[in-house]
Amino acid sequence: MRAYTEGDHQIPFHNYKEAVDWINGLIPFGIRPGLERIELLMERLGNPHRRLKFIHVAGTNGKGSSCAFLTQTLMECGYSVGTYTSPYITKFTNRFQYNDQDIPEDTLLSIAGRLFPLVQEMAESEQGSPTMFEVSTALAILYFAEECYPDVVVWETGLGGRMDVTNIVTPIVSLITNIGHDHMDVLGDTIEQIASEKAGIIKPGIPVVSCVEQPEAISILKETAIEKNSTLYLLGEQFSFKRTQVSEDGQGVRFRGPFRELEFNIAMLGEHQSKNAAGVMMVLEVLRQYMAFVLDDEHVLAGFRATFWAGRLEKVTDEPRIVLDGAHNPEGAETIAKTIPEVYHYRKLNLMMGMLANKHHSAYLQHILPIVDTLILTEPDFRRKLDAEALFALVEQLREAYAKTDLEIIVERDWKKALTLLQSRTEREDLGVVAGSLYMISDVRATLLHQTDSEKGW
Numbered sequence: 001m002r003a004y005t006e007g008d009h010q011i012p013f014h015n016y017k018e019a020v021d022w023i024n025g026l027i028p029f030g031i032r033p034g035l036e037r038i039e040l041l042m043e044r045l046g047n048p049h050r051r052l053k054f055i056h057v058a059g060t061n062g063k064g065s066s067c068a069f070l071t072q073t074l075m076e077c078g079y080s081v082g083t084y085t086s087p088y089i090t091k092f093t094n095r096f097q098y099n100d101q102d103i104p105e106d107t108l109l110s111i112a113g114r115l116f117p118l119v120q121e122m123a124e125s126e127q128g129s130p131t132m133f134e135v136s137t138a139l140a141i142l143y144f145a146e147e148c149y150p151d152v153v154v155w156e157t158g159l160g161g162r163m164d165v166t167n168i169v170t171p172i173v174s175l176i177t178n179i180g181h182d183h184m185d186v187l188g189d190t191i192e193q194i195a196s197e198k199a200g201i202i203k204p205g206i207p208v209v210s211c212v213e214q215p216e217a218i219s220i221l222k223e224t225a226i227e228k229n230s231t232l233y234l235l236g237e238q239f240s241f242k243r244t245q246v247s248e249d250g251q252g253v254r255f256r257g258p259f260r261e262l263e264f265n266i267a268m269l270g271e272h273q274s275k276n277a278a279g280v281m282m283v284l285e286v287l288r289q290y291m292a293f294v295l296d297d298e299h300v301l302a303g304f305r306a307t308f309w310a311g312r313l314e315k316v317t318d319e320p321r322i323v324l325d326g327a328h329n330p331e332g333a334e335t336i337a338k339t340i341p342e343v344y345h346y347r348k349l350n351l352m353m354g355m356l357a358n359k360h361h362s363a364y365l366q367h368i369l370p371i372v373d374t375l376i377l378t379e380p381d382f383r384r385k386l387d388a389e390a391l392f393a394l395v396e397q398l399r400e401a402y403a404k405t406d407l408e409i410i411v412e413r414d415w416k417k418a419l420t421l422l423q424s425r426t427e428r429e430d431l432g433v434v435a436g437s438l439y440m441i442s443d444v445r446a447t448l449l450h451q452t453d454s455e456k457g458w
Contacts, residue, residue, distance in 0.1 A: 016105035019112035020092045023139075026119075026132040033163035037122060037130045041138045042168060044118055048145035052082075053152045054169045055283065058161040058198045059177025061332050062211070062276045065268060065309045066177050069280040070154045073303030075099055077295045082150035084140040084166075086133070086158055089310045089326075089442050090451060096140050098148040111142050133158050137165045162200020173286050174201050175279055176210040179217045180331035192216050199224040207286050211235040211279040233258070233282050241278035243271060248315075248343055250305075255281045259289055264301045269313045270339035277304060311441045313339060316448045320426035321346075324445055326438040328355065330363035336435060337367040346431035348373040352422045352444075353436040354415055357386040361394055368435070369395070369402040374425060376410045378418035380440035388413045419444055 013019045042049055055070060057063050064085055071083045080099055088094035093102035115138055123129035130138070137158075144153050155171065157164045179195050195217035202208050202224050210221055210232065218234065225232035233239060244252035250267040253274045266277050284300060287293035311326045313336065323344070327336045340349070351372045355361055369375075377392050379385045388411050395409060412418040419434070426432035434444050445451070 013109055013113050013116070016109050019109045022116065023092075023112060023132055023135050026129060026135055032131055033160070035163065035165065035168055037127050038134050038137060038165045038168050040122065040127060041115075041118060041130060041134070042141070045138070045142065049141045049169050051145050052141070052150075052169070054155045054171040055152060056155050056157070056166065056169060056171040056174045056201050057177065058157040058164075058174070058201045059211075060180035060194070060198075060329065061327075061335070062177035062272060062279075063156050065273060065276045065307075065312055066175060066280050067154045067156050068309040069266075069277055069304060069307045070175075070283065071097070071100060072307040073280070073284060073295075073300050074152060074154075076299040076303035076306070077293075078299070079151040079293075080149075082140075082144040082148065082153040083156075084137070084144075084153065085156045086136070087438050089438065089445065095136060096143050098144070098150060103143055107143065107147055108139065111139050111147075114142070115139060131165075134165050137168075157201065160194075160197035160200070162197045164200075167201055170203050171201075171206060172291060173283055174203070174206060174208040175283050176201070176208065176212060176221065177276060177279060178331070179212050179214060180329060192220060195220040196224075202228050202230050204228045205230060207231045207233065207290070209233045209239075209279055209282045209286065211275050233286065235275070235278065235282075239278065239282045239285075241274055241281075243274050246342065253277055257282055257285050259285055262297070264304045266304050266307065268307060268309065269343050270335060272335045272339070273312075311438060311445060313343075314445075316445060319428070320423055320430070320432055322422070322426065322432040322434065322448065324434050324441050326441045327435055328364075328437055330367065333364040333367035333435075336433075337371050340431070340433065341371060344431050347427075347429040349431050349433065350374040350376070350422055350426050351433045351435060352376040352378060352415075352418050353391075353434075354378040354380045354388070354418075354440040355386045355391060355436045356380065356382065356384045356439070361386070361391065362398065365395060365398050366402050369398060369407070370404070372407060373404065374408045374410070376412060376418050376421055378411075378415045378440070379413050380437045381415060381443055382437065382439040385437075415440055415443060416447070419447065 057066055067085050071081045074081045083097040086095055096103040119130050144150055157166050176198050191214050199221050208230055239257040242254045244254050252265050255262045255278050284295055288295045311324050314324045316322055316324055325336050327333050349372055377388045379388050392411050422432045
């Protein structure tokens, strides 16, 4: 038996699975914006986050890909890198990486045992129990600050920015990828409200890079940067990019910034990934120019070429040809609807989708329906899944205005049977796409790649 003792507390986490089950068992405490509990946890642990250098990444879409670009390029340049991201696509340990390797299960078990008595004490106090994400964030900080000591930590927000748990840190530079309509029940109904939440990661005197494009959002970022005396590097003003070539194997990007121009290639597909890469290049330029980071061009370019992010326009099988994309909001749908016809050649597009129950599926479908020949509606294996029949009813409402006249719709609640249908219907000249909830993408990816130890979750 493995046990951790602190004061009168002893918790017998026998193994990794018990530790993860305990952390996930905090999910019912939900999303509770605010920093009070994480601040208290950090204080009791000696504020280990103050010993780390963070690059804080927020945004509606593109956070994960941007974190991947940052991690890979900094590693190629010889820096050790901690990376904290969510949700995970394969396994809980994916959240906490050091130099692109997951936290060892024994290390996670040990840190979870250390956190358990503190969490129990807080649960019995007026603060109430920390949430799953708060405990995960504390675990990440302890891992980076006391176990592996990276030169820099790439630090992704969970939700929003201002009141997100990750906002406890003071970074060396911040990146806001973009702003769109997602998590509106928490962040607000308008672009201005959502922008205000994202802008909350801007800290006094700390430079911020952003690829935000809506005028109302730009206005809020500029106001916040002035208020915080922070330099803002904005796409379209201080830096820009142009795509130089596009293929199934990747794309070329020409970056123009305040200090110089640079051309590079990325393997990730879509104009949105060129934009994400440009934002990351601007972050690297700030680090190189003002913070004495040694970033040799040869290594930076190699890092961009090597960057991969699972479940983002990822081709996982060739026969049949099946692509996975975790786009789950209107902006993500618009992106894949534009990118798939641009990058892939096919006779018919067969698309399987399953979503969680929230409010934005109508706008999502308006982007997706025009490019689809066969639509297979299913349900993720997750507690907040949207009923496939409800999704079908919504498609029927939009069909006449947005879909092809000969669109075929199939409803199959069981995602495994739906995947078998997709595979059987996707012939050599066709393209099969699985899109929607990352929870479903995780399951489908594990099945197609025969990953028997796959987990999934937020």
